[in-house]
Structure formats: C-alpha cells, structure tokens
Amino acid sequence: MANANVSWVLGADGSDFGIDNLPLGIFSTQGKAPRTGVAVGDFVVDLTTLHDAGLIDQPALAGAQTLNAFLACGREHWSALREQLRRLFGVTVAPHDRAFIEALLVARSGVTMHLPIDVRDYVDFYSSIEHATNVGKIFRPDNPLLPNYRHIPIGYHGRSSSVVIDGTPIVRPFGQAKGAGGSPSFGPTQMLDYELELGFIAGPPNAFGSPIPIAQVRDHVYGYVLLNDWSARDMQSWETQPLGPFLSKSFATSISPWVVSLDALEPFRVENRTLDPEPLPYLRTSEP
Amino acid sequence: MANANVSWVLGADGSDFGIDNLPLGIFSTQGKAPRTGVAVGDFVVDLTTLHDAGLIDQPALAGAQTLNAFLACGREHWSALREQLRRLFGVTVAPHDRAFIEALLVARSGVTMHLPIDVRDYVDFYSSIEHATNVGKIFRPDNPLLPNYRHIPIGYHGRSSSVVIDGTPIVRPFGQAKGAGGSPSFGPTQMLDYELELGFIAGPPNAFGSPIPIAQVRDHVYGYVLLNDWSARDMQSWETQPLGPFLSKSFATSISPWVVSLDALEPFRVENRTLDPEPLPYLRTSEP
Numbered sequence: 001m002a003n004a005n006v007s008w009v010l011g012a013d014g015s016d017f018g019i020d021n022l023p024l025g026i027f028s029t030q031g032k033a034p035r036t037g038v039a040v041g042d043f044v045v046d047l048t049t050l051h052d053a054g055l056i057d058q059p060a061l062a063g064a065q066t067l068n069a070f071l072a073c074g075r076e077h078w079s080a081l082r083e084q085l086r087r088l089f090g091v092t093v094a095p096h097d098r099a100f101i102e103a104l105l106v107a108r109s110g111v112t113m114h115l116p117i118d119v120r121d122y123v124d125f126y127s128s129i130e131h132a133t134n135v136g137k138i139f140r141p142d143n144p145l146l147p148n149y150r151h152i153p154i155g156y157h158g159r160s161s162s163v164v165i166d167g168t169p170i171v172r173p174f175g176q177a178k179g180a181g182g183s184p185s186f187g188p189t190q191m192l193d194y195e196l197e198l199g200f201i202a203g204p205p206n207a208f209g210s211p212i213p214i215a216q217v218r219d220h221v222y223g224y225v226l227l228n229d230w231s232a233r234d235m236q237s238w239e240t241q242p243l244g245p246f247l248s249k250s251f252a253t254s255i256s257p258w259v260v261s262l263d264a265l266e267p268f269r270v271e272n273r274t275l276d277p278e279p280l281p282y283l284r285t286s287e288p
Numbered sequence: 289m290a291n292a293n294v295s296w297v298l299g300a301d302g303s304d305f306g307i308d309n310l311p312l313g314i315f316s317t318q319g320k321a322p323r324t325g326v327a328v329g330d331f332v333v334d335l336t337t338l339h340d341a342g343l344i345d346q347p348a349l350a351g352a353q354t355l356n357a358f359l360a361c362g363r364e365h366w367s368a369l370r371e372q373l374r375r376l377f378g379v380t381v382a383p384h385d386r387a388f389i390e391a392l393l394v395a396r397s398g399v400t401m402h403l404p405i406d407v408r409d410y411v412d413f414y415s416s417i418e419h420a421t422n423v424g425k426i427f428r429p430d431n432p433l434l435p436n437y438r439h440i441p442i443g444y445h446g447r448s449s450s451v452v453i454d455g456t457p458i459v460r461p462f463g464q465a466k467g468a469g470g471s472p473s474f475g476p477t478q479m480l481d482y483e484l485e486l487g488f489i490a491g492p493p494n495a496f497g498s499p500i501p502i503a504q505v506r507d508h509v510y511g512y513v514l515l516n517d518w519s520a521r522d523m524q525s526w527e528t529q530p531l532g533p534f535l536s537k538s539f540a541t542s543i544s545p546w547v548v549s550l551d552a553l554e555p556f557r558v559e560n561r562t563l564d565p566e567p568l569p570y571l572r573t574s575e576p
Contacts, residue, residue, distance in 0.1 A: 120408075121449050126531070139530065146529050151472045152464045156531040157445035157538065161409050162496065171497030176440045176568065184439045186568040208450065209459030209539070241434050242427065243414070243444040244532020250445065251497070280464065280474040 007089045008098060009105070012041035017108075019089045020267075022082060023223070023258035024067055026114040029106060034114045036061045036070070039258050040089050043105040050104075055097060056084045066118045067259065071203040071222045078203075078222060082263055113257035116225070117201060119163045122253065124229060125155035127197065135195075139237050150277060158229075159250035166254050170230055173251040177234035189232035189248075199227035199255050213282070223261040228254040295377045296386060297393070299329035305396075307377045308555075310370060311511070311546035312355055314402040317394060322402045324349045324358070327546050328377050331393040338392075343385060344372045354406045355547065359491040359510045366491070366510060370551055401545035404513070405489060407451045410541065412517060413443035415485065423483075427525050438565060446517075447538035454544050458518055461539040465522035477520035477536075487515035487543050501570070511549040516542040 007019045017023075017039050027044050028034040036047040051062040058081050060069040070077065087093060088101060126132040126149065136144030148154060172188050179185040203222045206212045212220055229249065236248035295307045305311075305327050315332050316322040324335040339350040346369050348357040358365065375381060376389060414420040414437065424432030436442065460476050467473040491510045494500045500508055517537065524536035 121447055123447075123534075124531075136530065147470075148472070148526055148529065152527055154527070154531055155534055157447055157534070159409055159411075159445055160448065161493065164496065168496070174499075174570075176436075182435075184436070184568065186570065205449065208452065208456070211462075238436055239440055239442070240530070240532075241436065242424065242528070242532070243412075243442055244528075244530070246411075246443055246445070280472065283474065 004086070004090060004092075006091050007041065008091050008093065009041035009043060009089050011043070012089065015041065017041055019086050021260060021264045022085050022089075023260045023264070024070075025116045025258045026066060027106075027111040027257075028114065029111055034065045036064050036067065037106075037111075038085055039108060040085075042108055044108050044111050045101060045104055046106070050088070050101075053100060055088055055100070056081060065114075067116050067201075068118050068120075071117070071201065072205075074204045075219050078261065079263065082261065113165060113167075115163070115165045115255070116257060116259050119160040122158040122160045122163055123155050124158050124197070124249070125153055131195070138233060139240070151280070156244045158253060162250055163253045163255060166226075166228075166256050168252075168254060170252045170254070173232050173235065173247065175232060175235040175247055176238055178238045184238060189235055191233035193231045193233050194254075195229040195231065197227040197229050199225040201225060201259055218262060221262055223259045223263075224265065225259055226256040230254065292374070292378060292380075294379050295329065296379050296381065297329035297331060297377050299331070300377065301329075303329065305329055307374050309548060309552045310373050310377075311548045311552070312358075313404045313546045314354060315394075315399040315545075316402065317399055322353045324352050324355065325394075325399075326373055327396060328373075330396055332396050332399055333389060333392050334394070338376070338389075341388060343376055343388070344369060353402075355404050355489075356406050356408075359405070359489065360493075362492045363507050366549065367551065370549065401453060401455075403451070403453045403543070404545060404547050407448040410446040410448045410451055411443050412446050412485070412537075413441055419483070426521060427528070439568070444532045446541060450538055451541045451543060454514075454516075454542050456540075456542060458540045458542070461520050461523065461535065463520065463523040463535055464526055466526045472526060477523055479521035481519045481521050482542075483517040483519065485515040485517050487513040489513065489547055506550060509550055511547045511551075512553065513547055514544040518542065 005018065005020055007013055012018045019040065023039050025037055025039065026034045027037045037044040038047060047056065047058070047061045048063055050056045051058055058070060058077060060073050060077070064070065088097060129145070129149065132149050132154070133144045136146070172192055174186065174188050176184040176186055177189070201222050201224065202220050204220060206220070230252040232248040232251070236245050239246055239248055293306065293308055295301055300306045307328065309327075311327050313325055313327065314322045315325045325332040326335060335344065335346070335349045336351055338344045339346055346358060346365060348361050348365070352358065376385060417433070417437065420437050420442065421432045424434070460480055462474065462476050464472040464474050465477070489510050489512065490508050492508060494508070518540040520536040520539070524533050527534055527536055
C-alpha cells in the first residue's frame, strides 16, 4: 500500500508544504479577484475550482474572499476538507482527478497573498513567563513580573482593523513620549520594535455570556499564523497607565498569509511546563 | 411659509423624536427580517420602502440589516438623507407623498430593535477628568489621576463581539479576584458595575498608516448612542496590571438602539473647557 504521506505534487515531500500541512490562505493572480487556496509543494490550488468540480464538498470556500465562512463551519468541516485534500494530493488519487488538479497548479512564487481572515476581534496575551519578564523589564526594571501573572492569563484587546498581511509597509507612528524633563514631546517614535507571536485563528463563536470549557478548545480553534506585534516602546511607556497599550500598538499587526491547522500541528504537541501554582478549578456554582 | 421644524407626524413636535432629530436604527416587526428605519414622533418608518418608492435616494440603506454600508458612504450622503427626511416629515410635503408615508408608519412601541451597526472595533476613552479621577479612586485611592491624563487621550480597545443592544440580558461574569489573604479566588463578581458613556459611531475609515486631522472629524463621525460599559470591579483590579482591563470589561457593552446624528446635536454644541496644559501641536515633520 502506498504511503499516505507521499504526494505527487512537485516540492511537497520533505518540505514545509507536504500533505501533512496543507495550510489555507487567500491568493490572487494577475487580473483576478482574491480567492481561497491551499498550499501544497511549490504550488497553490484554487479551492473554488476544486469545489465546483465536485472534488471537495465545502460550499463555504467557494467564491469566498476570506476564510471566515469556512472557519465558522466548525471541526467536522475542517477535518473533512483535510481528508479530502490529503486524498487528492496523495499518490493514490484517481488518475483523472490528478490530471484535473495538475492543470490547476499555480506557482506559489507568482501569486499575491491577501489577509486570510476578516478580523473581528483581536486579543494579545502574554504567552510565556520569559516574554512577560523581558517586556516587564523595559517598563519596570525592578519589578518585571507582576503578582497576577502566575494565576491568570494576562491579555488585552488590540485593534482589529490594523491587522495586515505580511509585507504590508508599516508607517513609523508619530505620537507622544515622555521627554527628558518629564514632560511629554510629540514626534516619530524612536523605539520601534516588534514581538514575534503566534496568532490563534478561532472559528465558531460561543453564545454570548457562555464560556468555552478548555476541553472544547479544538472545536473553536482552527489554526495558527505567525504574527508580528509592532510596538512603539517610548509611546507605550507614556500612554500605558492605567488602561494598557493603545496607540503604541494599534498602528500595525502583521500576520503570515498561510493558516496552519491545529490538526497539522497535532503531532508536534508537547507537554506543558509544570504550572506553579496550579490553576484554580473552574467551577461555576451559584449566583451570589 | 410653514415652519421648517414642524412635522405632520403624530408625537413629533415637542418630543425627543421631532424632525430635528431623526435618528436611524435597525428594527423588525413580527415575522419580518430586521431592516433600516428612522424614528419620528411615535413611529418608525421603513427606509428600504422609502428608497424603493423613490422618496429617498440611498441604496446603501435598502435591504440592509445594519447601518454600516450607509455610514461608509460619508457626510454627503448623511446630509442628503437628513434633508430628504426633513422634507418628507415636514408640513410642506406633497400630499401624495404624505399619504404614502402615513400608510408606512409603525408604532415604535411595538417593534423590536436590533444592534444598529456591525461593530468592527471598539475603543473606550476616559472622557472627562471627573470620571478618570472617580474611577482612579477605586483602584488607586492615593493617586487617582495619573500624570499622562492631562496630555494625551487615555483609552483602550474593548471587545467588539460583546457589544449588544440595550435590553439584552447580561450574565454576571465568573472570574478571578484577589482574595482577603492576597491570593486570588474564583467565583461570580461581587462588584458588578456599569459606566454611562457616549458611544461615537464612525463612518468612512482613514487609510492604513494615515491619521485623521481633528478638523476633518465631521467627515468620519456619523453620530452617537448611549452606552453602558459593564464592569466587574473586583476582577478588574486583579487583572488590570500591566495591560489594562480585559475580562472584567469584555463580557458586555450595551448600546441604545437609535443612532443620533452629529448634525442633530450640532445646535447643542458648547465650548470646550479650557485645557490645561494646551495640547501639543500635531506636527508631522520628518522621519527620524
């Protein structure tokens, strides 16, 4: 029996774009509107065409210019698409299907990539104790890690409308920073920085007022992008108290074009570090 | 000549819903989909029907279930609609137009109101020095007003997806708060609160990386709603450092259903208080 991980697509096997990955994105070629695609090997394959030809069964991807509608369909659809695509790009594909898809292959090097999702809310978390400590040192050298960090996820909402695709030119922001004498001055930031982060892309929402149990996270997180959290540190230290970062962060957030699914990353899962202290149990008992 | 501010609509003259107001919203009646409407007197008038009848010329309102597309059209359209509606509801309207509209009037008391806009980003500002001082006292009794307040607008991004229409039941949130001994406990908030705020509804966006000069604010702000900023104060004081409010605020934000235009409020404009110190000049000179 042929190996289920071997692909007939040039450049797939042994690359970051083998049939165990199959990230989704939005691409365009000259003169055409952006559309949904999957990356495999050195190529992009148009998912609308695959759907219209009956090779995949995902109406939410057909004719779409973002992944939002498909992501809202949930895990059953996500897993079905992944299995359909692995079959189509694998060596056991039917010859006439392979011939049809070969005619569709577009070189990844020649396409324009677009923002894969229409961002509706964006939350930035302190993802590791090392990062929280490092950033804390910029603003509080003597007290980098605050007491709540070990007990509760620390995060804040960012600006959805300034999330842009990787490669978008970023304008150095103007704003206030604290001058030498303690009074503020206005001008271009002198401390432009960015943090390298992992962006979680969520799918189906919870009901208003109803939390999502940790055990159900796989039903709500489709996958991941790399993310650059652009920051103006001099503006940040002046504006950030008491309500947190604002203009110093909201001028730009760049994300990578291909959304890698949680399923693709599952084999690389590792044990979490030991939490100290243990998180409090999540018990919703009675109203006060 | 008839007084331009007098309306033939029952309940309009002398009320908060006279023809100098004419707020827009999204309403539905039993068994029908939500649609755009204007409030006048004791009634709502369906704007899709007015458009389809040729009485107003605003395609972005016809068939829409939010005001977003109309708000994106900009001030020229906003002013044109206002003038068209004032004429239609005024006493100089043509008799056949009046007869047509009379048949459309739906009692406001009998309709269901919906979120008027699809919220894309939501920013919460400290709007007055009195509020900033009052709230500051909750968390920093000895130091309520921080040094940056007098120099720069202090604000943070909130959660867009939990902005709901007035009357939506709000679930008391569960979360962490600092217990008596200094270590956190988990449970329903014991300090549920809300702030009464004014919500600014923006229309056409700026280009990415390009600020909006203060003098152009009327081209970007369509109007206003009342807003309740629900807050869990015990959760807030524990989570808020160093990145600002998060779960203690993001569980709910209620807004009023009718969006009152800046044009309607223009006659009530007052002089700003004297700013101390004067804001820094906004000069974008050279890149560093």
